[in-house]
Every structure is written in structure tokens, then in C-alpha cells.
Amino acid sequence: xxxxxxxxxGVILGTFAVGAAEESAIRVSVAAYSFRNGxxxxxxxxxxxxxxxxxxFFLWQKFGGSAPDLVLDHRLPSNRxxxxxxxxxxxxxxxxxxxxxxxxxxxxxxxxANIRSLFEFAKALGLDGITGEPPPDLLDIFERMAKExxxxxxxxxxxxxxxxxxxxxxxxxxxxxxxxxxDRRMGFCVDTGHLVRSGVDPVAAIRKMKSxxxxxxxxxxxxxxxxxxxxxxxxxxxxxxxxxxxxxxLGYRGYVAIEYENLNDQVVEDVRHCVEFVxxxxx
Numbered sequence: 001x002x003x004x005x006x007x008x009x010g011v012i013l014g015t016f017a018v019g020a021a022e023e024s025a026i027r028v029s030v031a032a033y034s035f036r037n038g039x040x041x042x043x044x045x046x047x048x049x050x051x052x053x054x055x056x057f058f059l060w061q062k063f064g065g066s067a068p069d070l071v072l073d074h075r076l077p078s079n080r081x082x083x084x085x086x087x088x089x090x091x092x093x094x095x096x097x098x099x100x101x102x103x104x105x106x107x108x109x110x111x112x113a114n115i116r117s118l119f120e121f122a123k124a125l126g127l128d129g130i131t132g133e134p135p136p137d138l139l140d141i142f143e144r145m146a147k148e149x150x151x152x153x154x155x156x157x158x159x160x161x162x163x164x165x166x167x168x169x170x171x172x173x174x175x176x177x178x179x180x181x182x183d184r185r186m187g188f189c190v191d192t193g194h195l196v197r198s199g200v201d202p203v204a205a206i207r208k209m210k211s212x213x214x215x216x217x218x219x220x221x222x223x224x225x226x227x228x229x230x231x232x233x234x235x236x237x238x239x240x241x242x243x244x245x246x247x248x249x250l251g252y253r254g255y256v257a258i259e260y261e262n263l264n265d266q267v268v269e270d271v272r273h274c275v276e277f278v279x280x281x282x283x
Contacts, residue, residue: 029054031259039064048091050272058099074121146185152214154189160198170198187212193219230262233277244281
């Protein structure tokens with residue numbers, strides 16, 4: 001009898017554990033770039049206000065508070081890093097990722113030292129990954145440090161640009177070729193809006209890239225055109241609900257970051273709508 005009860009309890013607990021894991025497999029983040037007309041500290045407060053679980057920083061935003069002109073990047077002093085962590089804790093958020101600019105590797109002579117500093121910064125903040133578009137000839141360095149620091153490298157895609165025929169990061173096939181044989185920490189931050197702007201089917205692209213998706217930038221756009229404006233989720237052609245449901249079906253576990261690039265007087269309300277839209281799609 002006792003053995004039967006124990007088995008039954010185990011089954012029940014196991015069911016709850018599975019349910020909890022499924023519920024938390026995809027978490028909702030907000031890219032601070034959505035609030036780029038303010039400071040990083042203000043973006044943290046706005047991210048809490050819209051009901052997200054985490055924030056993704058971008059590393060050229062002004063810090064804010066008592067250091068309004070300080071730039072949030074990998075060179076942030078230790079006292080300001082502590083202030084940033086305190087702001088996250090006070091707002092019941094975590095930092096999931098950070099987008100770095102080309103400035104990290106623009107100077108070839110200092111590129112490796114800057115990349116290491118970037119990884120150290122990410123480790124200090126407890127980030128899951130760093131996002132950007134490093135040139136292919138630096139991927140070996142990024143891979144080596146991804147393994148050393150156990151932090152994902154999330155290679156980002158921008159839209160196809162007719163004026164830059166040599167730019168290929170919009171193409172899922174090309175992107176996958178960059179990761180052939182590389183460490184599991186090397187992958188992509190799939191920007192769904194930029195896929196649509198490039199004329200790429202975002203759901204098909206996610207299926208193709210599924211083994212290498214390390215983070216996601218979710219967008220909805222008004223049209224499948226390179227310069228198409230962002231719109232609130234569900235009001236454009238970005239197929240956001242399908243994308244979220246496909247990610248879940250594929251077993252993606254991680255953050256989807258809402259990156260809303262349409263600055264306006266109601267951006268907080270618009271981003272809140274997007275957060276609620278994603279949560280509804282995950283039901």
C-alpha cells in the first residue's frame with residue numbers, strides 16, 4: 001500500500017514538474033532598444049512596468065541615474081555594475097543578454113582584448129549570451145571564449161540590403177554555414193522582423209535554424225519590405241503567434257525578446273501589448 005502511494009505521489013509530482021518545465025521553457029524578455037530614447041536604468045523600470053521577465057541590454061545606451069552621460073558597455077566600472085545589478089533586483093528582473101556594437105572589434109589590434117572584456121562583463125552580469133554581428137574571421141576567437149566563459153554567442157541578422165550585395169547575414173542558409181562544426185554555444189539571435197523584411201519565411205527559417213537558436217528578437221512589421229515599420233504584435237505580417245508556437249513546438253528553451261523599434265508617445269503601452277500577446281500565444 002505504502003509503495004503504491006509513493007508511486008502515485010511520484011507520478012503526481014512528476015506531472016507537476018513537467019508542467020512547470022513546459023510553462024517556463026520560453027520566457028519573455030524586452031530589448032532595451034525598445035526604450036532607446038531613455039537610459040538603461042529607465043529601460044529597466046519600463047521593462048518591469050510592461051510585465052516582462054527579463055531585459056536585454058544594448059551596449060551603447062546611456063547608463064542614467066547619477067551617471068547620465070556614462071555609456072553602458074563592457075567597460076562599465078565595477079561600482080556601476082553593482083548599481084545595475086541592484087536595479088535589476090529591485091525591479092525583479094534579470095538581464096538575459098546584451099547586444100554589442102562593431103566598436104568591440106573595429107580596431108584589429110585590440111579586438112581580442114575587447115572581446116575578452118565583453119565576455120567578462122557578460123559573466124559578471126550573469127548573462128546567458130551576447131548578441132552581435134562579428135565578422136567571420138573573428139568567430140574562432142568568439143568560439144574559444146564562449147567555451148571558456150560558458151556564454152552563448154548569438155549571431156544576429158539584419159535585413160537584406162539591395163545597396164549592400166555583399167551583406168549575407170539575412171540568409172538562413174549562409175548563417176547556418178557559419179556554424180558548421182562549431183561549439184554548441186555558438187548560434188543565433190534570430191530577428192524575426194528582419195527575416196520578414198528580407199522576404200524570408202520566418203517560420204521556415206526557424207525550422208531550418210532550430211539547432212542553433214540561442215535567442216530571439218521578436219518583431220511584427222507592416223509589410224515584407226526592407227524599410228517596413230514595426231507595429232504592435234498581431235497587427236502586421238510578421239506571423240508572431242505562429243513563430244512563438246513554432247518555437248514551443250520545436251522545444252526551444254530560452255528568452256524571446258520583444259524588440260519594438262517604433263518610437264512613439266505610447267511605446268510602453270505598445271510593448272505591454274506585445275508582452276501580453278506573447279504570453280497569450282504560449283497558452
